[in-house]
Amino acid sequence: MYNFDVEMPGTVQDAVKALGREEAQPLSGGQTLIPTLKARLAAPSVLVSLSGIDEMKGVCMSDDGKLCIGGGTVHATVAREAASHYPALAGLAARIGDPAVRNRGTIGGSVANNDPSACYPAGVLGSGATVVTNKREISADDYFQGMFETALDEGEIVTEVKFPIPQAAHYEKMIQPASRFPLVAVFVAKFADGVRVAVTGASNNGVFRWTEAEAALSSNFAADVVAGLSVNADDMISDLHGTGEYRAHLIGVMTKRAVAAIG
Incomplete structure (x- = not known):
């Protein structure tokens, strides 16, 4: 670690003011930022804690x-x-x-x-x-x-x-045991005007909506509908935990399970 100042504002207004200091960075729960500081991947001169607001x-x-x-x-x-x-x-x-x-x-x-x-x-x-x-x-x-x-x-x-609040929803998560982050996870929410499907853990571009599945499920909300769909693996994360192709496959699996859980 290294030397830095810590501000402890009690209101949002005070926090915004503190963040106006040069090289200031907000600190919420610290579950990502503190390890980042320890690894010296970031070096703000001021941490503005939001925990007291x-x-x-x-x-x-x-x-x-x-x-x-x-x-x-x-x-x-x-x-x-x-x-x-x-x-x-x-x-x-x-x-x-x-x-x-x-x-x-x-x-x-x-x-x-x-x-x-x-x-x-x-x-x-x-x-x-x-x-x-x-x-x-x-x-x-x-x-x-x-x-x-x-x-x-x-x-x-x-x-x-x-x-x-949707009519029904379910979050299906394949946990990566070491980090507890999802290797791939899917949140399916059914609203009166349609279905939303959001995917995390899979794409190099971060969280995204699987619009093809949304359209299919909005027409027929059934797990079998997802079985005939596929996701392009080109933009999927590929690492030691799983290839892009594996993650693309898991998106379909997790979505099908989420829909089945909703019923």
Whole structure:
């Protein structure tokens, strides 16, 4: 490690001001950033901790029927408090990492980092959620822009994520045992006006919607429909855990299982 300053703001406004300092970087749960600092892959001179901002924590239902989760809410809280409102999302949160990660990592940190193998981006994109920042609201379809890339501007903070509640949904995850990240995972959400299918862990471009499966399932929501579909393996991640072809195959398998689980 190396020397750096730590700011501990108590409000979003104070956090935004602190992030205006030169080489400042936000620190949410720290599950990605701290290992990055230890490996010296990043060297900010100022860390702005968001953990003390109470207005960014909590789970509630809005008047228009959306599940609202504060950006500073840890995974364990989402798993517990969202279960009665959105079981599929709560189940996603309950299987992230291990207990230590679930009690430190936050939804805002995960969405802001947009790791290509993270769980939450699939839940956010698959749900058609809205990412709320200190400046604006961004639809999930516009928010995720590639591996570790988002629509966030410099110093912009994810303060909340708003989830519309589908008729039914399921998150199917093939866990990579060493990291607990998904080797491939699929979030399927069935709405009155159609089906959304979001895939994480597979593509070099990060989380994405499998539009071919969405169209087929919107016409006929049955697991057998997915069996006849395939994903191009050219842009899939290929590493020691699995080839691009294997990941492309798993997308179909995970989607079929998710649809079957919904019934």
